[in-house]
Amino acid sequence: MPAVTKEVSREPRTARGRQTRRKILDAAAQEFGERGFHESSIVSITQRAGVALGSFYTYFESKDELFRALVSDMSDGVRDAVSPAISNLEPGLEREGAALHAFLDFVRQHKELYRIIDEAEFVAPEDWQAHYSNTAERITARLEEMKGQGIARDVGEVEAWAIMGMNVFLGLRFGVQDDALSTGEVARRAMALLERGIAR
Amino acid sequence: MPAVTKEVSREPRTARGRQTRRKILDAAAQEFGERGFHESSIVSITQRAGVALGSFYTYFESKDELFRALVSDMSDGVRDAVSPAISNLEPGLEREGAALHAFLDFVRQHKELYRIIDEAEFVAPEDWQAHYSNTAERITARLEEMKGQGIARDVGEVEAWAIMGMNVFLGLRFGVQDDALSTGEVARRAMALLERGIAR
Incomplete structure (x- = not known):
């Protein structure tokens, strides 16, 4: 198997995956914009995005x-x-x-x-x-x-x-x-x- | 006695006091500039300034x-x-x-x-x-x-x-x-x- 970087491997392959990643990014823009980085939380971002907390880690490793x-x-x-x-x-x-x-x-x-x-x-x-x-x-x-x-x-x-x-x-x-x-x-x-x- | 605001009352009255306040501000510029606000500490700033930790609070209430x-x-x-x-x-x-x-x-x-x-x-x-x-x-x-x-x-x-x-x-x-x-x-x-x- 060819070596792939972590980032490439995390890029969603399906339209649904890309849509979920988009939802998380949009919710993150709201959360970070309102609260700043330090006060923002992954839990709150997934809630805003309407995405299960567990699926967050399919797309991102950390805040x-x-x-x-x-x-x-x-x-x-x-x-x-x-x-x-x-x-x-x-x-x-x-x-x-x-x-x-x-x-x-x-x-x-x-x-x-x-x-x-x-x-x-x-x-x-x-x-x-x-x-x-x-x-x-x-x-x-x-x-x-x-x-x-x-x-x-x-x-x-x-x-x-x-x-x-x-x-x-x-x-x-x-x-x-x-x-x-x-x-x-x-x-x-x-x-x-x-x-x-x-x-x- | 006339009411004075806290800030006015903290403004040093003596040349020596103004000099100490200046030393703390200069040390703070170095510390905050290098480490950022959150990683900076009053202890480290007073050490850089060559000022006793206790005297810090004569000039400033907090970081x-x-x-x-x-x-x-x-x-x-x-x-x-x-x-x-x-x-x-x-x-x-x-x-x-x-x-x-x-x-x-x-x-x-x-x-x-x-x-x-x-x-x-x-x-x-x-x-x-x-x-x-x-x-x-x-x-x-x-x-x-x-x-x-x-x-x-x-x-x-x-x-x-x-x-x-x-x-x-x-x-x-x-x-x-x-x-x-x-x-x-x-x-x-x-x-x-x-x-x-x-x-x-």
């Missing part, structure tokens, strides 16, 4: 492994919320604006996202690091395309991290904390900043 | 109170590192660049800053919130001055949070994580972005 899987899942969730919103757009600031707009909408619908990613710095530092590295890489790749088409000036890692930081803090302020402005208006103002700066 | 005092102290530290670097400069992007440059230098000298402020989201959420509200208010006030002098376009809370996010993430990437670029170069690139955007 720690579940948390790490959730961070990775939410990081993929951000990517998969943004990706379809920009897939038909040409490189440019319109595409960056659509990416930010889709991100802000995702945040408003998943307000637990920030608390979970932020707590990962302490509970799952490698996954936390990976989330930001992957996000910065996607922004860098889009900026490279803009550069290649001559529509962005010489931009690189500094600009990618600056834009990521801008997006993350706009998500915190206008996604998680305050719904007063529309997500479209926030994205529009951010793109005006990226297009021509704030100087008069 | 929790010490942590909250430290977050507030580090938030003031950021402000006090930036303030003299910009006090002689007129409103404008040169001043914003000097602020970011001073912030990045402070971060390189206090790499524990991020871990402590980030953990405050969970351990001392009100102080965490206050740190970002106060920082955003200072940026907003500087932008208002630029607007008043006709050197910034219509900018407000969205732009202030965008700039704060940019600064925070540049500090994480190029202050805490990676020293390869000079802080002056990072600040220069960020100011080019704020001055004229990334569009060609």
Whole structure:
């Protein structure tokens, strides 16, 4: 028999298994988001998910492994919320604006996202690091395309991290904390900043 | 006798008292920065500080109170590192660049800053919130001055949070994580972005 890693062997093979794993991840997002990692319990998560406690261990080895899987899942969730919103757009600031707009909408619908990613710095530092590295890489790749088409000036890692930081803090302020402005208006103002700066 | 709040009454009255409190805060920054809140202990902090365990309670009621005092102290530290670097400069992007440059230098000298402020989201959420509200208010006030002098376009809370996010993430990437670029170069690139955007 070929050697398989533990993670691969735990990936559910059936649709029903994948559905149960999904239910546990969704319940975990609620539980960790409300209570934080340390106060959350596997018992409570399986109750929220409507899943038998025993079957939890078919999918995850521990609360720690579940948390790490959730961070990775939410990081993929951000990517998969943004990706379809920009897939038909040409490189440019319109595409960056659509990416930010889709991100802000995702945040408003998943307000637990920030608390979970932020707590990962302490509970799952490698996954936390990976989330930001992957996000910065996607922004860098889009900026490279803009550069290649001559529509962005010489931009690189500094600009990618600056834009990521801008997006993350706009998500915190206008996604998680305050719904007063529309997500479209926030994205529009951010793109005006990226297009021509704030100087008069 | 007039009623005094506990905090006021705990503020040391003598230079020696203030010095001891300072030693405890500096040792706490090291301990919390290295071990995180939950793994840190008052015993270990007083040992690092070279202060008797008993005298700790002259200054702080608990580990929790010490942590909250430290977050507030580090938030003031950021402000006090930036303030003299910009006090002689007129409103404008040169001043914003000097602020970011001073912030990045402070971060390189206090790499524990991020871990402590980030953990405050969970351990001392009100102080965490206050740190970002106060920082955003200072940026907003500087932008208002630029607007008043006709050197910034219509900018407000969205732009202030965008700039704060940019600064925070540049500090994480190029202050805490990676020293390869000079802080002056990072600040220069960020100011080019704020001055004229990334569009060609």
